[in-house]
Amino acid sequence: MNGTVQGALGRLAVAVALLASGATGLAHAQDRVAKSNDPQTQTAVADYNAGNLGAALSEFHQAAVRGSRLAQFNYAMMLLNGEGTAVNVDEGKKWLRKAADANMSHAQYVYGKMYDDGEFVARDPVEAHRWFLKAAQQGHVQAQLALANQFLDGRGTERDNKQAFVWYKKAAQGGDMTAQYVTGSFYERGGDGVDRNLNVARAYYAAAAAQGDPAARLKYQQLSAQLRDQKEVKPQ
Known part of the structure; x- marks a missing residue:
């Protein structure tokens, strides 16, 4: 071999x-x-x-x-x-x-990943996107993350940050640590159809931190301090 x-x-x-x-x-x-x-x-x-x-x-x-x-x-x-x-x-x-x-959603995901990576077949991100979408629509978390990444990068589909957020959030709700962090960053900065909400961002960072993401833990601490400072500053 x-x-x-x-x-x-x-x-x-x-x-x-x-x-x-x-x-x-x-x-x-x-x-x-x-x-x-x-x-x-x-x-x-x-x-x-x-x-x-x-x-x-x-x-x-x-x-x-x-x-x-x-x-x-x-x-x-x-x-x-x-x-x-x-x-x-x-x-x-x-x-x-x-x-x-x-x-079978996992077979669809693995088949799509084969095309996304170009393993055993010629790399074809459009074909990968088609299979990721099928699996993601059935609730397959890794497929949802892969699909979100494609929308964010414009790989295999038109670049669409709003659609990327939709699928990152679904994957985050399914428990994916990376998607939780990225969803938190969307809420932290706002835009792309997402209303800025530091409390929600902190909650997603906390979820990722609980799974061992050190960057998410740092973000959670920073936002916690920022929200605490905002609360302590009262209008005169």
Whole structure:
């Protein structure tokens, strides 16, 4: 396997684990994202977590053929990562697309990220935007953040700070630390259709700080002091 492909697989693995909440193992991570009532998919998840990769691969494939979105996604990722088999990019992309077309939001996000990063495919921010939007509209937090970044940068779509704020705020409300910080900065400065509100800005900074963002903690402290000073200055 060449270095470029290894790098691509590594980044996809990170993307897959984003919603795992600390869970280990790709299949188990995705079971948290999109639960399946299909017995064979559940068996495949158990085999994957037990390290029985060959059995898991076969079971995911059988369930994927029957239409299980979770099985399609996990089968795709095992093929792309070369788990239990040799790397098979073409088949991996095919099954990932099936899961995305079946409206699995995390598959849509990962498929969009593939185009945004230019991994396994030619970089195409417009195509990435299309898939991020599909996933974001279903409430996928990482897709909402990715979409907001695209609107802010004008990548894959027209630059639109108002739309960027809409999606940053949704991602912030979904608990994303980066989006909480950026949403706080929108409220701190105002503009782009956002009314300046230091109290609301401080609340978003506090949320990000609680998740360990040192810059947000500093902003929270600064705004707290500023609001306290404003309160203490009374008109004569």
